[in-house]
Amino acid sequence: MDAGTLVTPPYVAGPLRLEPFPALMLVPSRVGDPSTGRAFARPYKDVSARLLRWQGKGLLRRDDEPALYLHEYTAAGITVRGLVGALDVSRRATRPEDRAVLPHEGIHPAQADELADRMAEMSLNPAPILLVHHGSERLRDTLAAVAGRAPDHCFTDRSEQLHRIWAIRDAAVLEVIADELAGSRALIADGHHRYAAYLRLQRREAGAAGAPRATDLGLAMLIDQDATPLFLGPIHRTLTGTSLDDLRAAAQDLGLRFREQSQEQAVAALSTTHLAATDGRRWAVVTLDVGADEAAVEALHRRIVPALPHGPTTIGYHHSVDDALKRAKREDIAVLMPAPTVDLVIRVAEADRLLPEKATSFQPKPSLGVLIRSLRASPPVRT
Structure with a gap:
């Protein structure tokens, strides 16, 4: 193994x-x-x-x-x-x-x-x-x-x-x-x-x-x-070797809505069904297609990441937005995550599923x- x-x-x-x-x-x-x-x-x-x-x-x-x-x-x-x-x-x-x-x-x-x-x-x-x-x-x-x-x-x-x-x-x-x-x-x-x-x-x-x-x-x-x-707080991600255009391509392949917005609009849109992403210059919002018992972090790791045309070569984990944004650049994007609710995490566990690594911060x-x-x-x- x-x-x-x-x-x-x-x-x-x-x-x-x-x-x-x-x-x-x-x-x-x-x-x-x-x-x-x-x-x-x-x-x-x-x-x-x-x-x-x-x-x-x-x-x-x-x-x-x-x-x-x-x-x-x-x-x-x-x-x-x-x-x-x-x-x-x-x-x-x-x-x-x-x-x-x-x-x-x-x-x-x-x-x-x-x-x-x-x-x-x-x-x-x-x-x-x-x-x-x-x-x-x-x-x-x-x-x-x-x-x-x-x-x-x-x-x-x-x-x-x-x-x-x-x-x-x-x-x-x-x-x-x-x-x-x-x-x-x-x-x-x-x-x-x-x-x-x-x-x-x-x-x-x-x-x-x-x-x-x-x-x-x-x-x-x-x-x-x-x-x-x-x-219960979120843990944000940085995707090394992945661009915002790669994220757009993956979202389009999956039939998800991808729209570029201002930083203020993107951060305001962050929710259980929306991710905010940036390469340090541009910002975008991805609208997720998640069920009532699915966490946003599951959709990112199990559907979006496999659909990316490039990378990520590594995934970084960050407890603060500032830390994630410091690592965002043209080919390393930061993805800001919403926090799941405790009851959602319990439902996921009771359904015999595991969340991706570093999905929660209690x-x-x-x-x-x-x-x-x-x-x-x-x-x-x-x-």
């Missing part, structure tokens, strides 16, 4: 379960500090010892008892609240109706292998993957009641994110959470390769029946998109080091 090939990661079977775990937490002065990432760098086998030294210096604390954690963080004026726990990845879904976690992008197997190796050497899940779902009213009320009390931890980190954390250990509350999650499905918002690494670790170290292991679980943060939603993400999970101290999976 080509090392660059994208593949679909396996599906985790329901019920969706987040298990309590004893968290590791860096002190606030270390959270959001760019230098903190070096604590999780090579040699990975030394990371656990490194963190133990930090614990001895008072730079890392470890909870004595397992808990689920309600983690609220505020960044750039957006407040997100999610439930952090150890995601049960011990079962695989064989039927679409059994799936509990829905990926929407493919993964590079070699990258997933590398991440699995890294986690095994560190004996850590250093950061949670981000999942989104539509939570039940009962679950929202339960978590709102938790958030109504004083947090166990409250601090502003080095990157100016404000964090509030509540440890949930009350058996009755944990039971309500488990009941409400059991029938839910979650979409992976961020962390497809780490999710795939969890599954690879679980397969590598799967124990005998009735003997769960730490790798049967992987750290995850579950966010209710109806309560404190993540912002923001903001929590800083590294707020909640870490050790693979050396893990609760058993409930049966």
